[in-house]
Amino acid sequence: MVKYQKVILVFLSLLFLVSIRVIGNAIEPKNIEKASKGDVIEFTGICVYSKGDFSILSNGNETIKVQKGLREGEIYTIKGKLSSEEQNWVYPLNISVSIPNFPLxxxxxxxxxxxxxxxxxxxxxxxxxxxxxxxxxxxxxxxxxxxxxxxxxxxxxxxxGEPHEPLDNHPFFRPRSSHIFRQSLNHLERKGGDKSLPPLQYFTAFGKRDENFRNSKTLFNAHHIRTK
CATH class of the missing domain: 2.40.50 (OB fold (Dihydrolipoamide Acetyltransferase, E2P))
Known part of the structure; x- marks a missing residue:
């Protein structure tokens, strides 16, 4: 008897879920900004967080939460039932990979x-x-x-493309093998710099362009840093 009751409960639960999906698909979804608890909404956004069976999607203005593991960085359109108006929890009825329909x-x-x-x-x-x-x-x-x-x-x-000279407020990168790097290293050696630590990259001071860059054989304003 108990076994039959469990089977009936499972059947009713499945029937309830199917009926929700059928009703949800038949209802015209609302915009989440105008939706209330229990309304069917449709939302397109980027998955900005996902862990286990929990994900957060955002369109840059609104966010929703769903109990579904999604791929971070992917864009989805979710049609579902708004189960919490305060926290924008959505019970998903349909999830599909999509393209952005929101301002970027x-x-x-x-x-x-x-x-x-x-x-x-x-x-x-x-x-x-x-x-x-x-x-x-x-x-x-x-x-x-x-x-x-x-x-x-x-x-x-x-x-x-690649910048050909330092720009204000931008880092400026050149590989070690470039001609300008050899010029810069020679300048350091002449000035008694540390010859054992040749620069692997350099960037100009933020907010200040080296005005002598075009005509100078060396970069006096370059800061030398090492990378792993």
Missing amino acids: TILEGSYWKENSKCYVFEDGEKIRLNRCINVPKGYIVRLEGIFSGSKFFVVNFTSL
Whole structure:
């Protein structure tokens, strides 16, 4: 008897879930900004956090929480039932990978990589990216995405090429083998610099361009740093 009761309860639970999905698909979804608890909503956003069966999505203006493990950085459209108006908890009825239908913020600056973390420098501000992109270090890039927490989530990116001279408020990178680096190293040696630590990269002081860059054989304002 107990066994049959359990079977019936499971069957009713499944029937309830199916009915919710059928009803939800038949109802015209509301915008989350105008929705109340119990309303069916449709939301498109970037997964900005996911752990286990919990994920947070954002469109740069609103965020929702769902009890579903999703892939960070991926864009999803979620149709579901708003179960908590205060915290924007959504019971998902349908989840699909999507494209952005929300405004994207544009950043333009120097791409930089430190160990496994990647950044873009825009007007002297160092902005952490949610992922690294396939662009050489020091190149100027144009990024489209959204801010969430302390990171900028990249949706699209375009490489604008390698800068040929230091720019105000931008790091400036050259590999050790370049001609300009050999000139800089020779200058250090003549001045009694540490010959045992040749520079692996350099960047100009933020906020100040070396005005003698075009005509000078050495970079007097360059700061030499080492990387692992």
